[in-house]
Amino acid sequence: MKFSPLSVVSLGFVTVSVGAFVPKSQNVVDTKLYSGVERNENFAKLSGGYLFPEIGRRRNAYLEDNPEMADKIISLGIGDTTKPIPEHILSGLVEGAKKLGTTEGYSGYGAEQGQALLREKIAKVLYNDLIDPSEVFVSDGAKCDIMRVQQVFGSKVTSAVQDPSYPVYVDTSVMMGQTGSQDESTMQYDNIVYMPCTPENGFFPDYASLPRADVVYLCSPNNPTGAAATKEQLTEIVNICKERGSILVFDAAYAPFIRSEGVPKSIFEIEGAKDVAMEVNSFSKYAGFTGVRLGWTVVPSNLKFKDGSLVRDDFNRVMTTAFNGASNIVQSGGLACLDPEGQKEISNLIDYYLENAKILRETMEGLGFTVHGGTDAPYVFVELSESMGGSWDAFSMILEKCQVVTIPGAGFGPGGEGFLRLSAFAPRDSVIEACKRLSEELK
Numbered sequence: 078m079k080f081s082p083l084s085v086v087s088l089g090f091v092t093v094s095v096g097a098f099v100p101k102s103q104n105v106v107d108t109k110l111y112s113g114v115e116r117n118e119n120f121a122k123l124s125g126g127y128l129f130p131e132i133g134r135r136r137n138a139y140l141e142d143n144p145e146m147a148d149k150i151i152s153l154g155i156g157d158t159t160k161p162i163p164e165h166i167l168s169g170l171v172e173g174a175k176k177l178g179t180t181e182g183y184s185g186y187g188a189e190q191g192q193a194l195l196r197e198k199i200a201k202v203l204y205n206d207l208i209d210p211s212e213v214f215v216s217d218g219a220k221c222d223i224m225r226v227q228q229v230f231g232s233k234v235t236s237a238v239q240d241p242s243y244p245v246y247v248d249t250s251v252m253m254g255q256t257g258s259q260d261e262s263t264m265q266y267d268n269i270v271y272m273p274c275t276p277e278n279g280f281f282p283d284y285a286s287l288p289r290a291d292v293v294y295l296c297s298p299n300n301p302t303g304a305a306a307t308k309e310q311l312t313e314i315v316n317i318c319k320e321r322g323s324i325l326v327f328d329a330a331y332a333p334f335i336r337s338e339g340v341p342k343s344i345f346e347i348e349g350a351k352d353v354a355m356e357v358n359s360f361s362k363y364a365g366f367t368g369v370r371l372g373w374t375v376v377p378s379n380l381k382f383k384d385g386s387l388v389r390d391d392f393n394r395v396m397t398t399a400f401n402g403a404s405n406i407v408q409s410g411g412l413a414c415l416d417p418e419g420q421k422e423i424s425n426l427i428d429y430y431l432e433n434a435k436i437l438r439e440t441m442e443g444l445g446f447t448v449h450g451g452t453d454a455p456y457v458f459v460e461l462s463e464s465m466g467g468s469w470d471a472f473s474m475i476l477e478k479c480q481v482v483t484i485p486g487a488g489f490g491p492g493g494e495g496f497l498r499l500s501a502f503a504p505r506d507s508v509i510e511a512c513k514r515l516s517e518e519l520k
């Protein structure tokens with residue numbers, strides 16, 4: 078059937094009810110039904126919704142059908158902290174709020190790059206002065222900063238991602254218009270370089286053997302595999318990025334979970350990294366700030382575009398134009414995180430979650446699974462047996478039989494198929510109970 082603009086108007090509701098046609102011409106759109114604005118074609122390329130709301134949707138659908146299970150549900154799914162904010166860090170937030178109630182302490186809009194004291198403390202306490210405070214941009218979190226990084230690079234770059242990886246790198250690349258559409262057979266987007274990360278390569282990509290990309294996203298300790306890259310691995314990728322003229326975007330959101338000796342917590346521990354890398358980071362997992370919202374990005378002053386201009390200047394332009402600075406209350410909490418008492422409290426929180434990870438890891442190993450991660454990371458990545466079907470099948474089966482929410486590996490990209498991610502951020506008694514149920518069901 079041929080479709081003319083005239084028929085849009087005349088068909089009216091009929092057209093809508095069959096859902097087959099969306100009028101193209103702005104001039105003839107029935108504005109009672111549609112705006113006259115074309116949809117951003119890049120959003121149409123995205124396959125399905127964002128992973129984590131989809132997990133929530135499936136959990137809710139299960140509970141709608143089985144309301145009696147509401148009290149039984151345990152989440153080992155989304156990596157969201159559950160321990161309360163410890164005393165000293167909390168006092169920072171409280172003091173920050175109280176100051177706003179006094180004439181002397183009140184502050185309005187702050188610097189878009191963050192308070193000078195917080196930038197200095199981040200550089201000193203977390204980077205041991207490897208970076209300069211002027212290179213630190215305080216923000217409302219790592220996820221938001223990844224989109225800001227993408228805005229800096231624009232639509233003409235090619236990005237490379239670890240496969241599997243935190244879905245934000247791929248989805249924001251698609252939104253920015255860097256990619257073609259998704260190939261339904263491979264589940265890969267055209268014009269993204271997928272860097273396979275498998276047990277065989279220690280979940281670290283062999284970028285040298287893959288096509289060059291302008292921007293390379295690397296996360297360590299890794300979500301979802303839990304692998305923490307060694308100094309040698311990071312040195313290798315920094316060197317190859319330098320050789321190829323790629324910019325490395327290093328996501329260090331899980332850095333404080335690193336307990337193994339000699340494993341770098343920042344890309345800037347690697348010689349030469351300041352010429353090729355930027356780092357996104359966050360207080361979310363450090364201090365239970367997933368809801369409080371505080372992060373930062375380090376953009377070294379050495380990092381330049383092809384024309385010699387500074388990446389930092391463009392990042393600064395995005396921050397000053399499209400962000401009004403992190404909340405002053407929250408930044409006060411961030412300062413408390415970086416006091417010695419705050420650091421001790423963070424270390425205790427991480428100990429707690431790492432003990433959870435150990436329990437999960439040992440339970441799954443005891444059930445005969447090959448298990449990765451969970452030592453320098455809060456995620457345990459379980460290799461599924463073939464009899465369990467695909468990772469979404471395993472997710473559904475475990476939800477229905479054990480009332481435990483997990484994340485299917487396939488949600489992190491095609492390379493995650495065959496794996497299941499378990500998060501160690503649940504309360505201890507929930508972790509123990511989940512392990513009991515998994516042991517009964519999967520033995």
Ligand code: PL4
Binds near residue numbers: 221243330359
């Ligand atoms: C669910 C590698 C979690 N709604 O809190 P932020 O924005 O400072 O940090 C987000 C982040 C950045 N980088 C990595 C991450 O893994 C995360 C958080 N990921 C997960 O379960 O994988 C929470 C996901 C949240 C989201 O979409 O980020």
